[in-house]
Amino acid sequence: METEATVSEFQQMLSARGVSRRSFMKLCGAVAVAAGLSELAAPRVAQALESSVIGAAKGKLYPVIWIEGASCTGCTESFAQVETPDAASIVLEMISLNYSETLSAAAGESMELAKEQTIKECAGNFILVYEGAVLEGWGGQALRVADKPGTEHLIEAAEAAAAVVALGSCAVNGGWMGAHPNQAGALGVQEYLKKQGINTPVVNVPGCPANPEWLVAVLADVVLLGLAPSELDLTSEGKPAGIFGQTVHDNCERRGHFENGEFVYEFGSKEEALGYCLYPLGCRGPQTKSNCGVVMWNNRRSWCVQAGSPCIGCCEANPNDPGQNWVEVNTPFYKRHRDLRIGDWMVQPGTIALGITGILAAALVVHGFGMKITGRMDGGADFEKVRSWDAKHPDKSIGKYDAADTANDKKEGR
Numbered sequence: 375m376e377t378e379a380t381v382s383e384f385q386q387m388l389s390a391r392g393v394s395r396r397s398f399m400k401l402c403g404a405v406a407v408a409a410g411l412s413e414l415a416a417p418r419v420a421q422a423l424e425s426s427v428i429g430a431a432k433g434k435l436y437p438v439i440w441i442e443g444a445s446c447t448g449c450t451e452s453f454a455q456v457e458t459p460d461a462a463s464i465v466l467e468m469i470s471l472n473y474s475e476t477l478s479a480a481a482g483e484s485m486e487l488a489k490e491q492t493i494k495e496c497a498g499n500f501i502l503v504y505e506g507a508v509l510e511g512w513g514g515q516a517l518r519v520a521d522k523p524g525t526e527h528l529i530e531a532a533e534a535a536a537a538v539v540a541l542g543s544c545a546v547n548g549g550w551m552g553a554h555p556n557q558a559g560a561l562g563v564q565e566y567l568k569k570q571g572i573n574t575p576v577v578n579v580p581g582c583p584a585n586p587e588w589l590v591a592v593l594a595d596v597v598l599l600g601l602a603p604s605e606l607d608l609t610s611e612g613k614p615a616g617i618f619g620q621t622v623h624d625n626c627e628r629r630g631h632f633e634n635g636e637f638v639y640e641f642g643s644k645e646e647a648l649g650y651c652l653y654p655l656g657c658r659g660p661q662t663k664s665n666c667g668v669v670m671w672n673n674r675r676s677w678c679v680q681a682g683s684p685c686i687g688c689c690e691a692n693p694n695d696p697g698q699n700w701v702e703v704n705t706p707f708y709k710r711h712r713d714l715r716i717g718d719w720m721v722q723p724g725t726i727a728l729g730i731t732g733i734l735a736a737a738l739v740v741h742g743f744g745m746k747i748t749g750r751m752d753g754g755a756d757f758e759k760v761r762s763w764d765a766k767h768p769d770k771s772i773g774k775y776d777a778a779d780t781a782n783d784k785k786e787g788r
Contacts, residue, residue: 402417435469435470436469436470436499436500436501436593437469437470437472437492437496437499437500437501438469438470438471438472438500438501438502438503438593439472439473439474439489439492439493439500439501439502439503439531439535440471440473440474440475440476440477440502440503440504440505441473441475441502441503441504441505441524441527441528441531442475442476442505442506442517443504443505443506443507443508443509443517443524443528443544443545443563444506444507444508444509444516444517444524444544444551444558444560445505445506445507445542445544445545445551446550447476447505448542448582448583449505449541449542449581449583449584450474450476450477450505451583452583452584452585452586452671453584453586453589454476454477469501469593472488472489472491472492472500473485473488473489473492475519483520486519486520489531493530493531493534494534496534497534498534498535498536499536500534500535500536501535501536501537501538501539501593501596502531502532502535502537502538502539502574503538503539503541503589504528504531504532504538504539504540504541504545504563505541505542505544505545506542506544506545506551507544507545507548507549507551507552507558507560507561507562508524508525508528508560508561508562508563508566509524509525509551509558509559509560510525510558510559510560510561510566511557511558511559511560512558512559516558525566528563528566528567529570529572532563532567532572532574533572533574535574536574536596537574537575537576537577537596538563538567538574538575538576538577539576539577539579539589539592540562540563540564540576540577540578540579540693541579541584541589542579542580542581542582542583542584543580543581543582543584543688543689543690543691543700544560544562544582545562545563545578546562546563546564546578546579546580546691546692546693547561547562547565547691547692547693547695547696547698547699547700548560548561548562548696548699549582549691549699549700549701550582550701552696552699552701553699553701553702554699554702561696562578562691562693562696563576564576564578564612564693565693565696575604576612576693577592577606577608577612577613577614578611578612578613578691578693579592579613579614579617580613580618580664580688580689580690580691580700581664581688581689582686582688585666585669585671587669588614588617588669591614591616591617592606592614595614609663610694611692611693611694612693613663616665617664617665618663618664618665618689619663620663620665621659621660621661621662621663621664622658622659622660622662622663622664622666622667622679622685622689623659623660623662625665625666625667625668626659626667626679627667627679627680628649628650628651628652628679629651631649631650631651632651632653636648636650636651637650637651637652637653637654638650638651638652638654638655639654639655640655641655641708646682652679652682652683652684652685653684653710654710655684655708655709655710656684656686656706656707656708656709656710657679657684657685658684658685658686658687658690658704659679659684659685661687661690662685662687662688662689662690663689663690664689666678666679666685666689667679667680684707684708686704686707687700687703687704688700690703690704
């Protein structure tokens with residue numbers, strides 16, 4: 375009876391927000407897959423969601439602190455611009471966003487006090503969402519809030535958090551802020567915390583901006599399913615495997631055109647109108663791992679490639695290789711890349727060919743000077759002394775010898 379009452383209560387909550395049971399179960403399936411589970415685990419996720427959301431309605435909320443680093447606030451905007459109540463927004467009602475410089479209703483001293491109380495009273499039992507790059511430049515004094523630098527705010531919250539979610543590519547490995555010449559000393563959250571000796575688990579959710587459903591999936595894994603960060607199904611780069619385990623190309627709606635060799639070579643062309651593959655225009659889908667083509671944006675209405683833009687590879691941010699900044703690697707965005715990487719150097723094959731040609735030309739010049747100095751270019755070099763075979767077969771000899779040389783060879787028995 376208690377279960378029936380709970381389900382009925384939850385169903386009323388869904389109906390009040392215009393969410394059908396079908397839409398809710400689709401979300402549960404997506405969350406299960408993002409957690410590395412089978413879609414058959416959707417009922418388990420649904421049960422966890424129902425109990426957690428009802429608990430949230432009774433005041434049992436999971437605390438979250440959201441700190442802004444060096445960013446354009448694009449991930450916050452992506453997260454906040456949900457036009458209508460949907461299944462994902464139901465999940466968000468289970469958290470208590472105790473601190474957000476952009477979304478919090480409070481401001482100033484009262485907001486900073488709320489953050490301090492959360493860190494102190496909920497130590498080890500809250501999630502820190504960090505958006506944007508960490509700035510080490512200018513003596514670490516950048517991004518000052520409440521008379522403290524941004525790095526200090528991050529350290530205080532990260533040390534006490536159960537897990538840190540590095541949201542967006544800037545938070546993963548510096549992003550736009552970390553691009554050359556990087557005078558601000560921008561870097562990703564994981565790298566910075568490692569430098570500081572802080573071992574709080576970091577879940578990397580790249581994207582520019584990150585899709586709000588990706589954050590919902592991570593929150594669902596930790597808050598709803600009760601998974602410890604160490605139990606999450608993550609890639610070697612600390613990204614949720616269910617989201618960032620396949621390339622954009624794998625799930626692209628234009629892949630059939632790629633297989634058929636049907637490409638767009640110019641914007642505004644007939645091929646573009648026919649929806650052909652955008653690879654020649656710089657699409658990074660084949661090397662970028664993300665499920666963008668599955669979850670899409672704007673309440674699953676569209677995404678970059680469907681809108682006619684090549685994938686720019688914004689999810690390529692790799693926290694394990696800070697030198698591989700996704701902005702530097704992928705720009706210019708709308709141009710096909712044929713780069714070859716040699717360590718930290720990135721060169722075009724044409725440049726390599728020109729360099730090799732130059733080296734060969736220089737080698738030939740040096741060789742020519744050597745030939746000139748040794749006399750091999752003016753009548754040829756001096757031949758060796760006459761050999762016995764040449765002496766016995768003068769008519770077939772290829773050398774030309776003086777009579778004195780021949781007599782000397784005979785004397786020496788050659």
